Amino acid sequence: MSKSIIVIIAFISIWFLLPSCKTCNNYVVTKEYIENSCKFESPFYVEEIKVDSLDTNGIPVKYEVTRKVSAGLKEQNLKPARKIYFYENTQNYDWLDINNTSVHDTLPIDMSPGNWYLIRGLKTDFTTSAKKIFIHVTDSGEFKTYHPRIITNW
Amino acid sequence: MYGKIGQITKSGGGILDYRYAASGQRVSKAFTPPGEATKTTWYLREPSGNVLATISDKRIPVYESDGMTVAYYDVDLLSATDYYPFGMQMPGRVFNSGGYRFGFGGYEKDNEVSGNGNSYTTTYRHYDPRIGRFKSRDPKAGQFPWWTPYQYAGNRPIDGIDLEGAEYITYLVRIYDGGSGAAVIDKIDYRDAENFNYKAYSESFGPEGRGVKFIYQYVNDAGTVVKTREEWDVRQEGMTNRLGRHGLFMGAGAVTTVGPLYDIIKSGAGNTYDWSQSPIDGVDAAAKKHDLAHDAIDNYQGWLEDSRTLASDRELVEDFDAYYNEHKAPWWKLYTTGAVRGIDKYTGREASDEALFAAKSGSIFFGMVNRYKEWKIGQLESMGLDPYAAENQGAVSIDDYKGKWYQFRRNAEYKVLKSAAEATE
Numbered sequence: 001m002s003k004s005i006i007v008i009i010a011f012i013s014i015w016f017l018l019p020s021c022k023t024c025n026n027y028v029v030t031k032e033y034i035e036n037s038c039k040f041e042s043p044f045y046v047e048e049i050k051v052d053s054l055d056t057n058g059i060p061v062k063y064e065v066t067r068k069v070s071a072g073l074k075e076q077n078l079k080p081a082r083k084i085y086f087y088e089n090t091q092n093y094d095w096l097d098i099n100n101t102s103v104h105d106t107l108p109i110d111m112s113p114g115n116w117y118l119i120r121g122l123k124t125d126f127t128t129s130a131k132k133i134f135i136h137v138t139d140s141g142e143f144k145t146y147h148p149r150i151i152t153n154w
Numbered sequence: 155m156y157g158k159i160g161q162i163t164k165s166g167g168g169i170l171d172y173r174y175a176a177s178g179q180r181v182s183k184a185f186t187p188p189g190e191a192t193k194t195t196w197y198l199r200e201p202s203g204n205v206l207a208t209i210s211d212k213r214i215p216v217y218e219s220d221g222m223t224v225a226y227y228d229v230d231l232l233s234a235t236d237y238y239p240f241g242m243q244m245p246g247r248v249f250n251s252g253g254y255r256f257g258f259g260g261y262e263k264d265n266e267v268s269g270n271g272n273s274y275t276t277t278y279r280h281y282d283p284r285i286g287r288f289k290s291r292d293p294k295a296g297q298f299p300w301w302t303p304y305q306y307a308g309n310r311p312i313d314g315i316d317l318e319g320a321e322y323i324t325y326l327v328r329i330y331d332g333g334s335g336a337a338v339i340d341k342i343d344y345r346d347a348e349n350f351n352y353k354a355y356s357e358s359f360g361p362e363g364r365g366v367k368f369i370y371q372y373v374n375d376a377g378t379v380v381k382t383r384e385e386w387d388v389r390q391e392g393m394t395n396r397l398g399r400h401g402l403f404m405g406a407g408a409v410t411t412v413g414p415l416y417d418i419i420k421s422g423a424g425n426t427y428d429w430s431q432s433p434i435d436g437v438d439a440a441a442k443k444h445d446l447a448h449d450a451i452d453n454y455q456g457w458l459e460d461s462r463t464l465a466s467d468r469e470l471v472e473d474f475d476a477y478y479n480e481h482k483a484p485w486w487k488l489y490t491t492g493a494v495r496g497i498d499k500y501t502g503r504e505a506s507d508e509a510l511f512a513a514k515s516g517s518i519f520f521g522m523v524n525r526y527k528e529w530k531i532g533q534l535e536s537m538g539l540d541p542y543a544a545e546n547q548g549a550v551s552i553d554d555y556k557g558k559w560y561q562f563r564r565n566a567e568y569k570v571l572k573s574a575a576e577a578t579e
Contacts, residue, residue, distance in 0.1 A: 043383045072383045096381045098333035101374040125577050152407045153448040154457035
């Protein structure tokens, strides 16, 4: 059997197996934490945004970033976690307020009713930092998340 | 060819904007001091990269005989140089109005070493254009035993330039002013050809693996580094990532300017891909060409759902197939009879295992993508819609492609493409 046929069979077999494998693409966001099946080895960013317009699915299209912070390992050699809490300490992680370059134990942004927030820089199996999740805390305090389609090349 | 960024915002004010050709060579530099007009310098090169002249954006009016009417505008020539083949400046054919430091091959002049234009500094070595030789050994000399380790461009200065290589890199980026400014202040690239198996990998890579690593230093107003974070771009790790990605351009996304943080600094505005980076090999080069074609599409709807990408996707399959067929060697002969693969023109070495696998698997994958897009175009046409209009791309999607259980191939392709699409959403 030639090498090319082996490569073809291996490639298609692996692709078929992919959906059944554990992937790093599914993020769960609640008002308390963000969780992923893979560990948060790289920093991600939480932004406070002022939304100007929404698309037909209610996802922000045009917005202005008013504040940005990053969450990441305090030191690169520390053990990463699968769940990062917003307002409680997460072992080995800290939050950097990029606007004033200050370090905090918890998210220094208060997610309050009537406002939008954006989590970005999330890794998936195929992209380094393309995934983003919008959060809307409604006037009534309801916590809603939106996962927009990301336009990327291949 | 490395470490180039699109823009630098200086902490003391002022913005530098750089533009590059697809080959990575600088086309223009625009400096906007605080509160002042932008001053642009344009670089005119010949195909091998030599800077023949630099001009500013200042227009010098040439008047009619009445002294009032502008007949035409002349350029403001900042520098001009003609070269002998190996880069020595031609006597009497050199003009430099002040300060332009770069010349032959785009390298920076070291005029203090051997006089004006007689010594250049490259990333690794010094080059003397008068004798057409570097002054120290080639760090990749082991790959090219047929050349002297001091040679320039394989002794073919007319049709070649000395590739500075293409390997995985670590950047040190400093973030100033609450995230509003960033500058690449250092980079390390790993190109020690003696420390890796080039039959397996196209390029060498550093101790932490394959990809581009960015180390961000956050600096406060007092100039103190408050926090250091590390991030990776286009990292090739784990089963799925290695399967779907190769080099800097093949796979979802491409290497970005100033790394993942670029998107944060720019708040997602504009394109973040860094087209100035050189591909790591011929397969990565095909992927870069393909990605550039996608990037040129207005109101782009993504790699899977935009029918307007079909032509470039077909070309990619042709490029991948051509690479595979031109470089492969029977694998059982490779390790038994000393057979060699074709030489990759980007690495100067035999095509690697990973490059051949990427070419073959990429051809298969985009074969599926293309069959889907051909089907989608037919569906849109049957609906009376223009299949090449951006606004119509959502009328038919991959979910409509799902075949019945007996349509084995279509069902399989649906599953593969759907899975890949979801992974990038």
